[in-house]
Amino acid sequence: MNAITRLVTALLIAAGIAIAGFAVSQGLERFRMSDRSVTVKGLAEKDVESDFAVWTLSFRRAGNDFGGVQQALAGDRDKVAAFLKERGFTEAEVEAKPLQVQDLFTREYAQGNQPFRFNGTG
Structure with a gap:
């Protein structure tokens, strides 16, 4: 070359x-x-005055008698409604959800050593 x-x-x-x-x-x-970049997509903070709020109240009862648990839940619901009325809430402002009672022995993975058969929420 x-x-x-x-x-x-x-x-x-x-x-x-x-x-x-x-x-x-x-x-x-x-x-x-x-690694040094930040992406922000359109969520901005803004203070807004509001006169609306959702306040969820719940209560539970348990027992071995279906009717007894259901009656206790109904009594608790009435007590909560009376308490709210005493504090100035109107009927239109309070929404009561249906009471639910569940048989714990009929669940798919139920254990037989449950102290109570029925569990209720309101």
Whole structure:
């Protein structure tokens, strides 16, 4: 090989190494910069005065007699409603959900050592 061919080959190899080094450095810089960005999408805070609130009250009863548990829950519901009326709540402001009594022995994975058979919520 003559000197010119060696020089051209050396320059091409040097240029290839330089371009590869530049590409690697740009990739590393983009990789590092991606950790420093924050994206915010449209949820802004704003103070607003309101005269509406939802206040969920619940109560529970348990026992071995279905009717007894249901009557106790109805009595508790009446006591809660009376308490709220005494405090100034109107009928339109109070919404009573239906009472629910569950037989714990009929559940799919029920255990026989339950102290009470029926569990009720209101």
